[in-house]
Amino acid sequence: MKRLTAYINKLFEELPRGDQTEKVKEEIIRDLEEKVADLVEEGKSEEDAINKVIVEFGDIDEIKQEMDLPDFPNNHKPELARLNLGYSLWGSGLIIALVLFINYYYTPHIIWFIYPAFAVAWWPLSMFYHLHRKKLEGKG
Template structure:
């Protein structure tokens, strides 16, 4: 049953914590535990029963639509990751442009801007990784 609770926690992590969400989660948990108990009575092992119940349950998208929640609630984390990624691209581009200007204005005979530009470029790369991870988590 622990695996079943972990599965439901994962499904409900994107939803805001409200009284309605808690009630729906409790109702689904109760129903799924009853199905598991019925399958165990039929002779299945607990692990097989939990696996079958999880596969038959599927995803929670239809339940989310029925709960009258704003649509942007589901994609909020992903949108925040997108905003962070955009900000990191613009911010790093401006910082690199400043470093290039300082390099060519004060020391045009030595090209040193490449070193801080390389270090600064890791910021958008890390944000891209974070955004990509959010997309993959959504697919699971």
């Protein structure tokens, strides 16, 4: 039943730690293990029973409402916003380098690479402000 425990732990990782959360998590794991045992007794294989129980369990939104916990969407993580900023910096740098190479290789007498470079520069700029907003939300 390690798979059930791992699945529930993954669902609960965004919720704040506490006694109430741990009790609810243990109760859910116990209930799901009982359902798996019942399905195995009915003749299903353990793998099929686990899959069926996971599918029938659904998501954790109802449990959050019962516990009076705020909804924490995945996009409120500053670490993810920081990673997006890093990818945008590297990606825009590579795109600008490619456009610069094409400009100087095919038309060295006309400098046109600056126009797409300005357009591509908005990508990391927007990711920077997204990260800044996430950091401010975390403090508030």
